[in-house]
Amino acid sequence: MKRKVSKKVFGLLEEEFSFLESKGILDAEQRALALSHYEATHKGPTFLQGIMIAGAVLIGAGILSFVAGNWDEMGRTIKLILLLLAFLLAFAGGYATENRFPNTSRSLYYVFAIIFGADLFLIGQMFHIAGGGTAFLLWGLGIIPLAFYLKDKWVVLYSLALLHYYSLTNLFDGNDGIYVLIGILFIALWLRGHRSSAAFILTFLLGMESIMHVFHLIPGFDSYWLPFLLYTMIGIGITYFPFNQYENSSKVAGNIFYVVFGLILTHPQAWNTGFAWWIVWTVCFVLYTLYWLNRGSIFSILLLCGLILRFYVDLAYDFLDKSLFFLIGGILLLLFGFWFERRRRVGNHNAPKS
Numbered sequence: 180m181k182r183k184v185s186k187k188v189f190g191l192l193e194e195e196f197s198f199l200e201s202k203g204i205l206d207a208e209q210r211a212l213a214l215s216h217y218e219a220t221h222k223g224p225t226f227l228q229g230i231m232i233a234g235a236v237l238i239g240a241g242i243l244s245f246v247a248g249n250w251d252e253m254g255r256t257i258k259l260i261l262l263l264l265a266f267l268l269a270f271a272g273g274y275a276t277e278n279r280f281p282n283t284s285r286s287l288y289y290v291f292a293i294i295f296g297a298d299l300f301l302i303g304q305m306f307h308i309a310g311g312g313t314a315f316l317l318w319g320l321g322i323i324p325l326a327f328y329l330k331d332k333w334v335v336l337y338s339l340a341l342l343h344y345y346s347l348t349n350l351f352d353g354n355d356g357i358y359v360l361i362g363i364l365f366i367a368l369w370l371r372g373h374r375s376s377a378a379f380i381l382t383f384l385l386g387m388e389s390i391m392h393v394f395h396l397i398p399g400f401d402s403y404w405l406p407f408l409l410y411t412m413i414g415i416g417i418t419y420f421p422f423n424q425y426e427n428s429s430k431v432a433g434n435i436f437y438v439v440f441g442l443i444l445t446h447p448q449a450w451n452t453g454f455a456w457w458i459v460w461t462v463c464f465v466l467y468t469l470y471w472l473n474r475g476s477i478f479s480i481l482l483l484c485g486l487i488l489r490f491y492v493d494l495a496y497d498f499l500d501k502s503l504f505f506l507i508g509g510i511l512l513l514l515f516g517f518w519f520e521r522r523r524r525v526g527n528h529n530a531p532k533s
Contacts, residue, residue: 323338
């Protein structure tokens with residue numbers, strides 16, 4: 180499988196391999212073989228694709244505006260025919276123009292994805308069969324097959340945005356959130372064959388939200404510290420053992436979860452237990468941070484700064500004059516910034532020179 184890189188990186192590789200060939204380090208065959216392991220791809224949408232996406236959104240908005248403006252005057256049969264006709268025409272148009280006009284085709288598929296969601300809301304309203312929240316869930320799940328068909332990361336990101344909205348608005352609202360796991364499963368399958376760091380991180384975050392849904396299925400569950408602790412452990416786990424295809428993304432997501440939920444657990448109100456577990460956790464958290472600080476980790480400096488600021492706010496906000504509170508906080512941030520910059524320069528100075 181070829182490694183996908185941006186066109187800029189691919190051009191740089193071509194130049195470097197040509198340079199090595201000119202020096203006699205590589206021959207022409209070796210140069211071609213090395214370059215054959217890479218494939219140039221667009222990292223983001225081109226200008227034309229951007230225009231097409233904007234056009235798709237405007238067309239979808241125009242259709243929705245027309246239908247909404249004349250909704251009350253239409254009979255139920257006419258409404259249903261119009262909704263299904265727009266839905267089918269958008270998909271048929273995308274399919275018919277796939278080979279000759281690929282950008283136009285992709286835009287029509289995007290229109291289809293927008294109309295699909297609008298149809299869910301309007302048909303649900305007509306027949307009183309689904310609430311708005313459930314429509315977001317069905318919309319997010321319903322466009323996943325389109326992402327597989329198009330091999331399109333933007334459709335996956337759109338699906339993830341819809342599922343995140345549904346998940347967060349139904350986090351403490353019964354059993355429905357468990358169905359988000361269906362979307363996570365299929366998107367995880369998509370990620371196995373397609374690379375997208377943004378989609379990976381959003382899928383990981385959605386999986387963490389789903390864990391909270393699972394805990395809420397337990398009758399009488401009120402130990403909110405347990406999922407926070409689990410999130411922190413998972414964050415540490417994927418930092419040490421990242422997914423091979425998404426090593427950097429795994430470490431970013433792991434560090435975010437470790438820092439955010441680790442700091443939350445240093446607060447007494449995060450532990451609704453009789454024993455002062457927050458003290459035990461804080462001591463372990465500080466020791467772990469100091470361990471990485473001793474090993475020269477730049478990230479541990481940011482973590483230690485977060486710990487100090489967290490306790491400064493907790494202890495000083497109530498009794499210090501507000502102007503003095505912000506003044507001291509600003510001085511602390513400047514000192515942290517100076518310390519971080521100094522350590523970073525020392526690390527760069529000690530790094531081996533090529």
